[in-house]
Amino acid sequence: MKEAVQLTEGWNLVHDGSPLPAQVPGCVHVDLLAAGLIPDPCVGLNESEVAWVGRRPWTYMRELAPGETAADRHERTDLVFDGLDTAAVITLDGYELGRTRNMHRRHRFDVTGRHGPLHVAFTSAYEEAAAVRALTGERPNAYPEPFQYIRRMACGFGWDWGPTLVTAGIWRPVRLEHWSTARLAAVRPLVTVRDGLGRVEVRVDVERTGRGADHRLEVRAAVGGAQTRAAVDGTGAVLTLDVPDPLLWWPRGYGEQPLYDLEVTLVDQGAETAETPAEDRPLDSWTRRIGFRDVTLDRSPDEHGTAFTFVVNGLPVFARGVNWIPDDVFPSRVTPERYRTRLRQAADAGVDLVRIWGGGIYEDDAFYDLCDELGLMVWQDFLFACAAYPEEQPLRGEVEAEARDNVVRLMPHPSLVLWNGNNENLWGFRDWDWEPGLRGDSWGGGYYLDLLPRVVAELDPTRPYTAGSPWSGSWGHHPNDPAHGTHHSWEVWNRRDYAEYRDSVPRFVAEFGWQAPPALATLRRALPGERLAPDSPGMLHHQKAEDGNGKLNRGVARHFTPPEDDFDRWHYLTQVVQARAVAAGIEHWRSHWPVCAGTVVWQLNDCWPVSSWSAVDGDGRPKPLYHELRRVYADRLLTLQPGPDGDTGGPVLAVINQSAEPWHTAVRLRRMRADGTVLVEEVLDLTVPARRVSRRTVPGDLVPDAPSAKEFLVADADADADVGADSDEGEGTGGGTEEGLRALYFPVADKDFAYPAPRYDVVVRTPVGPAGPADAGDGAGDGGSDGGGSVEVVVTAHTLVRDLLLRADRLGPDAVCDFGLRTLLPGETIRLRVRNAVDTGANAVRSAFSSVEPA
Incomplete structure (x- = not known):
């Protein structure tokens, strides 16, 4: 039987002629950081101080002992690298095993009977990219670094949310595989479901040794109680298993x-x-x-344009998505x-x-294993982004092999539902002035429209x-084109107010x-020791977007009076605007299902501490946006949308039911004054079928008087007990009392609305113990602490x-709260749970609150 031995120990990294202990899997930066030779590149301005690391060649070395590759154990020993970053020459005892130039694929080398010093010598990624560029010629891209000339993680060269940290190393596991006669070179299960029958067609590729060429080989497969076997014809076999x-x-x-x-066995x-068959020997x-499921993509034309709707097991799905970037630099x-932590956050x-x-x-x-378990569909891009990619050699062969x-x-993963050719390159070719400058040179179109499909x-x-997104x-x-296929909506963030998300209904917002x-x-x-300010040195260094702070400030100024020399207030308002902006888009687009069939927020996560579009920051802490996603991605959602002619057209009440059961609810509409007075009230009795949306214009007498700047509209609905534990209704900017869902409509910007000075009581309830709960009101001192446990905060x-x-x-x-932004009416009470707090005194807790204040 084949044996595998992981090679995780005994590696060194050569630094200035001397060996350093190396971590495998790992990379150069991690080893230098562990040795104290570089500062943490994610702290302060250190990114710039370690730029030299990416410009140098680096060599990993390890001794392969004679016993590790001895031919008497098996006919064949392979050295297998699951990932090398990126351009490397691999030698064993001075003999060149091979060369690599692709971070995104596996490599295998025959080392049978060989032993001695094993060297993996990496060329600088910059040097490799320059050599390829000299062969292919210049190609445009969206950033100044040469990532399109080398098959490695593009964002390692820097992005509008990520640092420039170009590294090298054995970044995925490496092992020795010992085998005889033959091995399974590839197994491809094609899983389908038709009319209640699950079918798995298993296509197997086999590699034989020289002595195994004349052996009779058989492949056996089993799944879900079904079993089958097939003889290997040369180097392949096909097996079919049916699971009723x-x-x-x-x-x-x-x-x-x-x-x-x-399970597949060779x-x-x-x-x-041989005249008589030998006893079967597993190899x-x-x-x-x-998993058994059927997934298709409905791209049919209709009166609105061209659809882009995922259909799983025959059921059209509104995709509630997030974009994922590498979770670490x-x-x-x-x-x-x-x-698991990050994907559990997503779920x-x-x-x-x-x-x-x-x-x-x-x-x-x-x-992907976790996505299978959690029910998270995976949309997998092929790795091309924001650049024109040469299609000549040596890149073309690497792209196909990758x-x-x-x-x-x-492909075995049921969670994988889509292969996508690239990110924004078809758009870039048409709109970003690439086409004229290329003058007919290759740019990647052949990959996306021919090779990859x-x-x-x-x-x-x-x-x-x-072909792309x-x-x-x-x-x-x-x-x-928003009316056809997938759409990226970036004009709003770059140049407009988030209210303008409501100006169109794309078919799918990717x-x-x-x-x-x-x-x-x-x-x-x-940023240790830094006096934080929006434009302090560290804050600016950890803001990679073009005019990022300018866009943040303009976004705030459209709705609030910008704070002056008050970082804490600026920090709060920018996070509020982020949450409101994303919610505005999702609520609008979800209310137009099934014309719009999905939203994929940019982005779930970060790879380092940075101002960005993420819902979870680089240290894993949720922003208010994260909690807002819990509200707007819940199965059932209540929203008030401006009318088709703007605010003067009257708002539209949209009741969205993405659950599997009809939703019968009473919606209580109240036109209110800023002081809490109810001017007009009406209750609507609604039933929304499963997976449907109900839209209706709000009656005229309930529409707030915009010129007064003192009126707003509130809609409340019952959450219903059959929604499910994952829905978490009532959270976010619209969330009201714990008993139900809430939507709010303010006809004017916050800076123009006559908000009262916010007044609220805060009570901290320490954990329940033998003597029962202990309360600390507003007058309590700041000395209380639960030693890092949980407390309930009642507001x-x-x-x-x-x-x-x-x-x-x-x-x-490490403290976390179970809710994000909440809007309360006079007399309302909410209960918040805080975990891992160090200071739980009432004064400290109260000082941790912020809310919208009068202009």
């Missing part, structure tokens, strides 16, 4: 996620020339979890536990689709492929977002309190 009435895998919120173990039945095995540091926020963006990496198997490797590796059709025909489906429409700084505790860790409003936020990290760096 399999349990279907569903996205979260639509059903369960049953997984089946698919068996040696002896030499073809190799392969096991993966699969050094991906080798991301553990399965970290994947808890109501997300059901994660798009792996094309400027990063094909993630580790652990990522695509084949990763399609085969990832052919690879997917050959290897994984059970899944849809789209955004992409209208053909050159007959603009690549980013990218949109709004920036905000990270949590204060994250900034304090990343009672005496006035209208808009967007109240408990910023838990003020109470301790």
Whole structure:
């Protein structure tokens, strides 16, 4: 049977002629940091101080002992690298095993009987990119670094949210594989479901040794109680397993996620020339979890344009998505536990689709395993982003090998629902002045429209492929036409107010977002000793977007009076605007289902502490946006939208039911004054069918008087008990009391509205102990602490309190609150749970609150 030995120990990194202990998997920066030779590049301005690391060659070395590769153990020993970053020469005892130039694929070398010093010598990625550019000629891109000339993580060269940290190293596992006669070179399960029958067609590729060429080989497969076997014909076999009435895998919120173990075994039945068969001898095995589900992409034309709707097991789905970037500047540091934390955050926020963006990496198997378990659909970009990519050699061969490797590796996962050719390159070719400058040179179109769809059709025909994001489906429409296919909405963030998200109804919004700084505790860790200000040196260095602070400030100024020399207030308002902006887009687009069939927020996560579009910052702390996603991505949502002619047209009440059951609810509409007086009230009795939206214009007598700047509209609805535990209604800017859902409509900007000075009581209830709960009111001192446990914070409003936020990290760096922004009417009470707080005195807790204040 094949044996595998992991080579994680005994590596050194050569630095200035001397060996340093090296971590494998790892990278150069991690090793230099561990040795104290460089400062943490994610802290302060240190990124600039370590730029030299990416400009130098680096060598990893390890001794391979004779016993590790001895031929007497097996016929063959292979040295297998799951990931090398990036351009390397591998030698063993001075013999060149091979050369690599692609971070995104696996490499295998025959080292049978060889031993001695093993060297992996990396050329600087800059040097490799320059050599390729000299062969192919110049190509345009969106950033100044040469990432389009080398097959490595593009964002490592810097992005509008990420640092420039170009590293090198053995970034994924390396091992020795010992085998005899034959091995399983590739296993491709094609899983389909038709009329209640689950079918797995297993296509197997086999590699033989020289002595194994005349052996009779058999492949056996089993799944869900079904078993079959087939003889290997040369170097391949095809097996078919039928599973009657399999349990279907569903996205979260639509059903369960049953997984089946698919087991494949390669068996040696002896030499073809033998008169009697030898006893079966297992040679190799392969096991993966699969799921039975059918996924298609509805791209049919209709009266609105061209659809882009995921259909899972025959059910059209509104995709509640987030974009995913590498979770660390050094991906080798991301553990399965970290994947679980981040993806659990996504699932808890109501997300059901994660798009792996094309400027990063094909993630580790652990990522996709967790998505299978959590019911998170995966949209997988091929790794091309924001640049014209040469199609000549040596890149073309690498691109095809990379695509084949990763399609085969990832296709067993039921969570994988889409292959996407690139990020924004079709759009860039048409709109970003690339086409004239290229003068007919290759730019990647051949990859997206020819090579990649052919690879997917050959290897994984059970899944849809789209040429890019955004992409209208053909050159007959603009690549980013909102009426056709996928759309990226960036004009709003770049130049407009977030209210303008409501100006169109794209068929599928694959990218949109709004920036905000990270949590204060994250900034304090990343910028130690700095007096924080929006334009302080560290804040500016950790803001990578073009005119990022200018856009943040303009976004605030459209709605609030900008604070002067008050960082804490600026920090709060920028986070409020981020949450409101994303909510405005999602509420509007969800209210137009099924014309709009999905939103994918840019972005879930960060790779370092930075001001960005993320919902979870670089230290893993949720921003208010994260809690707002929990509200607007819940199965049931209440929203008030401005009318089709703007505010003067009257608001529209949209009641959105994405659950599997009809929603019968009473919606209480109140036209109110800022002082809490109810002017007009009406109750609507509504039933919204499953997976449907009800829209109706608000009656005229309930529409607030905009010129008065003192009136607003409130809609409240019952949450219903059958929504499910994952829905978490009532949270965010619209969330009111714990008993139901709330939507708010203010006809004027906050800076023009006659807000009262917010007044509210805060009571801190320490954990229940033998003597029962202990309360600390507003007059209590600041000495109370639960030693890092949980406390309940009860807030009672005496006035209208808009967007109240408990910023838990003020109470301790690890403290978290279970709610984000909340708006309270006079007399309302909410209860918040705070975990891991260090300081739980009432004064400290009260000082951690912020809310909208009168202009």
